[in-house]
């Protein structure tokens with residue numbers, strides 16, 4: 001009898017538990033669908049009901065990382081403003097971008113819930129609140145100013161020279177995406193640590209680093225939706241993690257390597273600080289700069305340095321490499337553009353050396369090539385999600401309540417046919433025509449985003465692209481090897497940085513001749 005009672009009470013407890021759970025979910029569903037401040041916004045009911053709607057499209061579809069692509073049919077059906085999760089509003093309207101990112105006097109936070117995928121909470125990119133972000137960004141900005149990038153251009157130029165001499169020696173097939181990644185990683189690691197990774201010097205441009213970067217991005221859809229998975233896996237021994245989820249092994253391998261480098265500088269600074277005296281030359285790396293800055297001590301911890309290093313290297317590597325690869329691919333498919341660019345560069349060269357990036361920028365066609373490349377490659381597919389904590393945001397008849405996470409997709413602006421007719425055609429002359437007509441097309445070149453959260457590395461990326469594209473076009477004729485734009489470069493997955501299909505073989509070329517200068 002006693003055991004029956006205890007069984008009954010267990011069954012009753014279970015029943016009560018599930019009834020309470022059901023009641024909770026029912027109440028939540030009613031709240032989200034009918035009472036929530038966003039209840040009247042258009043969008044699929046399922047998306048209003050649960051964030052799993054996005055998770056499904058990003059993780060359970062094949063190929064995965066597809067929610068971004070799914071936004072196109074949603075907007076076609078519901079219009080330019082949509083509720084895409086219980087808490088998030090997405091807007092597709094290029095003219096709204098400046099309001100979205102805010103300007104001076106308009107505070108924008110990031111949405112904490114969607115800002116954990118990089119697993120580096122100490123980085124500038126992970127700073128959710130406006131104030132913390134402002135502090136961290138303030139310490140980085142001087143290193144990335146145009147003036148400072150000019151000073152450091154010599155180091156980029158040396159690496160571009162190495163790239164060219166390695167290509168000259170190569171003799172066989174080279175995957176140019178790997179070569180560009182080697183270049184960008186060497187540039188940014190020297191910037192951060194004062195010591196490059198040395199990818200350009202490795203055989204075939206260190207394809208293991210390219211693989212590591214690609215695999216790292218491929219893990220972001222899971223990390224974005226289930227950051228706890230990344231955290232738990234990160235705390236396990238690598239062998240165990242490799243069995244549980246091999247996709248995350250490269251993520252932590254890359255982290256370990258980069259953190260090791262940051263730790264080296266941090267420990268050396270603790271032992272014998274290199275703090276410069278008044279009037280002495282500037283700190284030699286970003287990390288020395290942060291450590292010498294007026295940031296509070298908590299912002300100078302080893303963990304924060306390591307997080308900052310990781311994000312700078314990951315953010316600065318694959319993005320710029322992808323733009324370089326896409327530009328080269330388009331030029332190689334259109335020899336008239338290739339020859340025209342070579343001629344325009346030759347016209348300003350007074351010796352064998354490629355002119356400084358500032359001079360290259362003054363060649364209208366060169367500038368147009370880089371702008372069009374940055375537009376059409378649109379490397380960052382991850383949509384920025386921002387929160388305006390101090391103001392309601394108005395979009396047409398809609399009022400987005402203060403504190404609501406709102407997002408826009410950079411590709412929606414970059415491929416807006418109203419602004420960039422035939423947006424998927426590589427047409428550098430559209431920039432020249434726009435300049436002649438006095439149109440500010442660059443207002444819509446949002447590949448680096450805009451506002452306070454805009455890319456910190458924009459000037460470095462431009463310098464790398466001008467110098468590398470000019471050097472390659474002026475120095476070599478290439479032959480494409482079994483290249484198919486659709487298979488090898490076209491973006492099919494949003495893994496933070498857009499990725500082509502798994503079948504991609506990259507941009508494979510052979511140097512067919514070296515230009516005498």
Ligand code: HEM
Pocket residue numbers: 124125126137188311312313315316317319320323374378379380383384385447448449452453454455456457458460461
């Ligand atoms: C063509 C190349 C590049 C593109 C298209 C690009 C694009 C972007 C975009 C769209 C963001 C904003 C992301 C967000 O909403 O949170 C961003 C942020 C960032 N980028 Fe870049 N990036 C490029 C190159 C670089 C380089 C070379 C570096 C490093 C030297 C870099 C470092 C960063 C960092 C640290 C952030 C976070 C900034 C912050 O939150 O204040 N990026 N980038």
